[in-house]
Every structure is written in structure tokens, then in C-alpha cells.
Amino acid sequence: MLFPLLNTPARLFANAKKEKVRVGMIGVGARGQNHLNLCLRRKDVEVVAICDPDTKWAIPKSREMISKAYDAKRKVAEYSDGPEDFRKMLKRDDIDAVIIATPWEWHTKQAIAAMKAGKIPAVEVCGASDIQECWELVDTSESTGIPVFAMENVSYRRDVMAVLNMVRQGLFGELTHLQGGYQHDLRSVKFNNGQQLYGGGVEFGEKAMSEAKWRTNHSVHRNGDLYPTHGLGPVSNMININRGNRLISLSSVATKSRGLHKYIVDKGGKDHPNANVEFKLGDIVSTLIRTNNGETILLSHDTNSPRPYSLNFRVQGTNGLWMNDMESIYVEGKSPYDQWEKSGSFKDENSYMGRYDHPLWKRYAADTSGAGHGGMDWFVINSFIESIKREAPFAQDVYDLATWYAITPLSEQSVAEGGSVQYIPDFTRGAWINRKANFALDGEW
């Protein structure tokens, strides 16, 4: 299937063409099961196959979900013969698209194999290992004509979309500075006891399960912003990155690494073997990005310390700003001078959030019930499936994925060189100048 990849507004291709999308799932662990659930709920999706080498938990749990949703006659194939079995699944000719929710080191490999097999990949978030990987994604997409969907879900968070609406309506004036990040106490995700998803022990690697099995190792060996997309994706949409604007350069610095070692000692004792592990990842990594159009973006990566969850958003312009912490907003000429206002609730039509609620949320809020992360995960799957059905360009595409993924290796390089400036490649090869914004432009999908 050849999609218009560059320079084409989504709506030019917005005629519904396909009624059903046949999906294969690669990786049905914690996150893959969320996506599986959303796919099983949709009449326009047929789950054809699942693939995961974990036959103790991931496959049986997914099988159970499938048997509850589908009648017994509908067979869903399973591929669980080791980590390369996805290649066998990709040989099937009854799969249109695949959803990749595997450990980070597999994303690019699997997305490239999918494109080469003619399947459209949706790829979960993370950062790349190196810049070469990002170019491979772009090059393969361009040479095969198969588009890639970047599964950044926070772009679809209700408050984030309302703020996007405020930005588009000029409430903050011309944007100058944005902030975002991943500030999430992941200590009980990075360590568990091998029996439960979160906490209960201080194991990681082979003795652990789910993300502690593989994610924690990145904290042992790498020091940089390892998870940039939740902060960067949403603010990129607000300033049209890769569509009239682009990221130019970054500089990153990291604090010392203390939190993970302290957690092991506090929970497992100083004699636990993992108390000897040296973690490279600084507790807080700060990355300052410069854009072509003159904005700065400050990203934070903060996953090793006790703290309430916050993605640290701040969207600031010549006329005011919004910050997600404390749900605060200030608009010159509307807010009392020098005083924060509350951004308010979607239920209150007189509040900022109520007034600027995005048309997509107004339309689909009821459908999102039960979907992960407050409903935003529903929009990710919806956007992926509806775009395929209509043969419309993805709202978050391969150029976005490559750009966001690139932050990780560049920030590692910058931290290693004491905050040196790193230049961010233009993965669109100049097409950003003429590409037009197409993220959530109206209330359709």
C-alpha cells in the first residue's frame, strides 16, 4: 500500500476506503495488552495474530482476552518461538498493519522488517540507540512507500489537546518557550520480584518480569534522556515541528545517579547483590532544545526519585502561559494582573479547559471510557486505524518518530561531553519547509 508521505494534508485523502484493518500484534506484554484490548473492542479491526516469546504470561493472558472478545470459531494465530518469530508472522498475507510494543532495542528492527514485508507499523515510544537507526526508519519508509505511525499517546491527552486548541486560537500570543518531560517515579517499575509487574522486590534482568526485565539495564549503561517523546511529542505538535518548523540543536546535562541504588539498599538491604550495581543514568537529565523558528524547549527526564507524576508541561508565549503543574494559566488582559488562574475542568464550560476542549474529545469522550491513561490511548489506536482506512497520512509520522527518537543518542553524547551542543538531523531532508500541520486539525479523527 503506497501512502502519500510528504507534503500532503491529511484531509485531501480523507475518503473512507477500507472497512476493516487486519492487525498483528508484536509484543503483548503490559502495553501490548492495552493495545490488544482496544483493538478487540473495535469492529473495524480484526486481530489476526499475536507474537511474543513469553509463553508464561504474555501469550496466555492475551489468549484469554481474545477468547473473551471473539467467538471460538475465530482463530488468532500465535507466534512465540523465540525473539525472531515475528519474521514468520510478517510473512502472512492477511495482515495489513502491526502494533509494536516490545523492549526498546527491538522497535526499529521490527518496524523495518514490517515495512519490508509490506505491513504498516505503529511503533511504541522510546529513544533510539543511535542516529543511524533513525535514518534507517526514514530510508526504509521512503524506499518501500510504507508509512510509520508514532504511538505518542500524550499528544492526545485531554488537557494537552485543549491547550493545543488554545495555541491555535492564539490565546498565548506567539509561542516562545515550551517545556515537557517524563517525570515519573519508575522505581517500582524498574524493580520487582519476578512475580508481579510493579515492586515487591529489587530484582531486574532475568529474575524480574515485564519492564524490569529489560528497561532497567538501560539505566545501568546509559546516561541521557532515555524517554523523550511524552514531553516532546505534544509540544512538537504545538509549534509544528517537521511542518514549517524544525528542531535545530540540543544540549543536555545530568545530575549524579543516586535514586536507584538508594532504592535497592532501602528495600533489599545493603547486602543484596544489586546493591553493588553502578547505575549510569543521572537522576535528573535536563535537555534544552533550540528550534528553527526561535522557540526553546526544555525536556526533563526524572524517573529515579520519589515524586508525584508530572509531565512538566509549560507552554508560553508573548501573551501568557499554561503549566500543567497546579493546573495554572495566566493570560494577559484576561487574568488578574500577576496572578495565576486555575485552568479548570472540562465539565465547567466557563473554565479555560471547558471552553477550549478539543472537538475530538467532545466527540469521542464516551468511546474512551476504560481505555488506558485517562482515555488518550483510545485516540492513538483510533488515529492509526482511521488513517489506514482512509489512506490518509499519519498525524505523527516517520519523520516525527525519527526526530523524537534522535533526542536520546544526541542527549547521551551531549551529557558525555559536559553539555556540548549536538545538531539534530533534518530527517525530512528539507521537506519540513513546505509540509503542513495535520495533527488533530478537526473533530473527525
Ligand SMILES: NC(=O)c1ccc[n+]([C@@H]2O[C@H](COP(=O)([O-])OP(=O)(O)OC[C@H]3O[C@@H](n4cnc5c(N)ncnc54)[C@H](O)[C@@H]3O)[C@@H](O)[C@H]2O)c1
Ligand atoms: N505510551 C505509553 O504510555 C507506554 C506505556 C508503557 C509502555 N510503553 C512502551 O511500550 C513498550 C513495551 O513496554 P511494556 O510495558 O509492555 O513492557 P513489557 O516488558 O511488559 O512487554 C514487552 C513484551 O515484549 C515481548 N518481547 C520481547 N522481545 C520480543 C520480540 N523480539 N518479539 C516479540 N515480542 C517480544 C516481551 O516478552 C514482553 O511480553 C516499550 O517501548 C515501552 O516504553 C509505552
